[in-house]
Amino acid sequence: MTIRVGIIGATGYTGAELVRILSRHPEVELVALTTKSYIGKPYWEVYPHLYKYNRMTGEKMDLPYLLEACDAIFIALPHGHSMAVALEAAGRGVKLIDLGADFRLADYRVYEQWYRVAHVARELLPAAVYGLPELYRESIKDAWLVANPGCYPTSAILALAPLLEKKLIDPGTVIIDSKSGVSGAGRGLSLGSHFSEVNENFKAYNIAGHRHTPEIEQELGKILGEEIRVSFTPHLLPVTRGILSTVYAKLSSPVEQDELLELYSDFYREELFVRVMPRGMLPQIKWVAGTNHCDLGLVTDPRTGRVIIVSAIDNVVKGASGQAVQNMNLLFGLPEDTALAGPGLYP
């Protein structure tokens, strides 16, 4: 099989990571790398780590051509740009994997409220599948439009799913304290990503207002079977890659730590990319850097009646491009870990 793939927005960090991952994918042929800023430029000049590995050239997006030439298209653009693409692509037989937020929220009003953009492709929302394979594997296989999850939501949802499914925690007590590397802010220039401002620094941002909040709540609510409101606080780590989420919740009734660890191990037993750490071992972002893993660990605190779950992912891989390729593998009936297996670099 050869899957002809186009990447819209190939010169951002998630685009570059797609190129890197797909370059070792045995069934993929890259057809087009579109860009706004680097049209006509050899791609390896934009990303010299790919020198001698990629000989393509950045090109202006030509959607009719892409829809013709591709079996799958990744959209690696900021939110707001995928709706128009999806409207054109609908019914054309092309698979769309959108790394942006446009199709993640089932309710367009929630989208419009949090993203301050009109949703112009509401009619496609029912067709969109939330691309978290660990929860929606079967639906993804049959979809044509996959909404690849946000980075923070991936780390938070996988951390909480087993507890919510078993209704072991009080949903009103969930707090998600997340810390992300700077690559999550993309390659666009801003004072907030300027080396001398970020280095040796650490801060919280968008408290009680980050756009990943409704996405997390939607997905946790689906697992739980009822609405849920969480506190979600993102922070900026002075590292390039990685998200660590520390998640707090009150246990509905006392449970042993080992029992919960077993629950998690069972819940994720068949998963290739979720590693439940044994008792006494807690995830670290460097253990998953460059991989599609989500590492999970947990501790119960009888003193406070809380469980604290720690989850670690690489924001660019499992939090974006790796998960997108995982979804592509599902869409085309390939082994889910094609081009994604293997441990990361250490140290």
Place this chain on the structure above:
Amino acid sequence: MTIRVGIIGATGYTGAELVRILSRHPEVELVALTTKSYIGKPYWEVYPHLYKYNRMTGEKMDLPYLLEACDAIFIALPHGHSMAVALEAAGRGVKLIDLGADFRLADYRVYEQWYRVAHVARELLPAAVYGLPELYRESIKDAWLVANPGCYPTSAILALAPLLEKKLIDPGTVIIDSKSGVSGAGRGLSLGSHFSEVNENFKAYNIAGHRHTPEIEQELGKILGEEIRVSFTPHLLPVTRGILSTVYAKLSSPVEQDELLELYSDFYREELFVRVMPRGMLPQIKWVAGTNHCDLGLVTDPRTGRVIIVSAIDNVVKGASGQAVQNMNLLFGLPEDTALAGPGLYP
């Protein structure tokens, strides 16, 4: 006035920071720098940033001499070592400022339970004053034995004091998610402070079991007037200096954000070292690095009924040696910010 000062344990990071701060203190004369590892070695060879500024030599601790020669002694040793020193010093007229944990917990049983060491100076506990000037300024002035607060507790207590004093939050809902730079682990070698293990990494540690937990609970309980149990999770940031604590609590009843900011501004109005950030601005550790400040910011979240407070300190300064000098200034009737005033480096 000349205060003759000795530092026990001068070659660790908090000892070195005491030397640096005191080197610009107009009323202090350093009398002795004791060390175990560098006896007989010029101090500037141990810390070459002090080359040409310090001409002292590391010496073996000679307590009788210190008690004779000093007006004030800082103890910058790990817990467990200050009790013997204090027993000797009691009644000798010397002021002791202990940067370790031995005299922070009023109840020796709590100390013994969390630190796994017998408390051999229980009789001195009533005399010890918890050295957080913003809360105990008057008692410190009259003390001879000051228990300098832990770094995490300093950041957590200052973040919560106004809310607890006014009983605006539900005490059972307090969660303190703290992130510290690596200098907090000291200069002793360990894999956990090894560059290649910490760099580009981030982790939680000692969840539900860190020894600063009872210290935080003791102090919050004193403000509140009743027992309190909190969840406290420390994390290791890949930076040298700084602690940022993100603190969550349910509001007892809805309060406006501006009202709370005003409460904080009032509470800390006379404080030289606590800066309440204006609405929309949240603390960052780089803004306080190298200073004795504690910066505070907060956000209310009507969706969840929570308040989220962010607090930033330099763990080596306000979290240790700076606060210790602040206490010394109080003990000797000096302006509290002597040798401590001024903004830090940026960037």
Place this chain on the structure above:
Amino acid sequence: MTIRVGIIGATGYTGAELVRILSRHPEVELVALTTKSYIGKPYWEVYPHLYKYNRMTGEKMDLPYLLEACDAIFIALPHGHSMAVALEAAGRGVKLIDLGADFRLADYRVYEQWYRVAHVARELLPAAVYGLPELYRESIKDAWLVANPGCYPTSAILALAPLLEKKLIDPGTVIIDSKSGVSGAGRGLSLGSHFSEVNENFKAYNIAGHRHTPEIEQELGKILGEEIRVSFTPHLLPVTRGILSTVYAKLSSPVEQDELLELYSDFYREELFVRVMPRGMLPQIKWVAGTNHCDLGLVTDPRTGRVIIVSAIDNVVKGASGQAVQNMNLLFGLPEDTALAGPGLYP
């Protein structure tokens, strides 16, 4: 004495460092902070580490007002902007300290060749003094226009001055391999200062073409008494502050290492800010971070007949704003280390 000071270009990193240093200068009153990007904005909003310390507001540059109101003006702008200011200021009795390159090169043709800008104030060049106090202290005292040295040149010239003055090395063999922190690139946004591009990275840049080359050669040539051509290679370190230069030269004839160390100690005996490290100790940038020091160390290599000198400065302090204040102190007859003395932070 009160020196009324204005800073043109106060919101860049060197401007901010001037504000920080001058905020603890007992004889200075800040009169105006000019800016292009932050007109009307409280200065502490631009640099929140100064919150509660600075209550000024960024203002548009009003040169006639500045010339009227100030005793001294620091120009912290990129090259090309100081010539017009100096033309206006000439003869007005105001002292100008230019942190840019416009008045560093005595020969306007060299300036125009390397900076690709016409020099429109050629007639002022003879009046400009190169503001390296260790070499030109007496001339600086009488000047009205001081050309503050570049960061790399400061580190290179101080490293080589003793050897060149004594003609101990072959001038044709000098190689200066320099490594700078990212703050040297300023606060302006660029991919080259974008966190994820710089972090965990290291590169050489502008090999054989950096604009500090003619400045270094001019100054080394003046010491030597003849023309000199050097190889100068700048590199970008993934740290915020610091320059370390490793300098190579062939010794004209064999000399003992200790003899050279003594030569250096003698040469800089009266200098407050140059620290010659003892045998076996080599400078490190963290030992000078935040200070106005230049630390020097050297090794002779009998196998190759070379001497290798290592020099470390903080690029923002001794390499820019600290040296500028040192010059101001000289201009106004103050102790040279006013507001500049003291060791830096460590760790």
Place this chain on the structure above:
Amino acid sequence: MTIRVGIIGATGYTGAELVRILSRHPEVELVALTTKSYIGKPYWEVYPHLYKYNRMTGEKMDLPYLLEACDAIFIALPHGHSMAVALEAAGRGVKLIDLGADFRLADYRVYEQWYRVAHVARELLPAAVYGLPELYRESIKDAWLVANPGCYPTSAILALAPLLEKKLIDPGTVIIDSKSGVSGAGRGLSLGSHFSEVNENFKAYNIAGHRHTPEIEQELGKILGEEIRVSFTPHLLPVTRGILSTVYAKLSSPVEQDELLELYSDFYREELFVRVMPRGMLPQIKWVAGTNHCDLGLVTDPRTGRVIIVSAIDNVVKGASGQAVQNMNLLFGLPEDTALAGPGLYP
């Protein structure tokens, strides 16, 4: 084919990198991981990034067993430990790849002088092949004992080989200014690898005395056909992985930059792992991190008559374990890039 592989010293960083690389090698079966510090411990507990990927246990070295069970043995120990192993292995048909220094220097007296250890396996030195495939590919194929090059030498030799072979530079003028990440110092604890000492710091070390100097000189001398003395200065970068060497030499006569670039491209035309950067592009360590590449770039400076070559490798991969696997591939007639091909992570 299945190559049965043992790793002696598997729990250091180069050992762990061998495990990582070999875990994706289709022809390799790991037979034993020996260790001193972690005997009986699951290997993934020592290196949790390998959790679920490696199920082996650290074991005490049992050389007779290894010689029996293995087709190839990697020795990832500090210098001084491989001689005894090699003496036992000689004539047993096992291939030895030594990542230490014991067999790199052809002259045992040079080894003993620089390493201060007696060479107890002198008779094996003639059999040892210096494992730099780009220069000695054919000899490696037939060897049983491969001396894997040092990290700094790899970066320096590949940078200079084309120029020396063509005798285009004056050999007496070669200066190699190298900067290495901290992982090069290994996993052993020392103040020099302690996070708070290294972070935001930079220093030169072992000037004119580093043990890689004679190795560099031996290899450059072999290419040149005569003895050569170079200045080599290592520095410590505050990053985990990467070496960048900036190499200076006087050109024997003027040559155009493009001519030299063509020479380099020709010299390395068939090499899979050496990438000669096009004019105007210089290597950066992040572009090779995690890969077996050596990137090379150069600039000529007509002003000084020098050529400046920049070379970048990952010290743990091309500088150690990757190159070792490259050698193993050669020893067993496999495609040289098996388990080694592919671009690295970026950013």
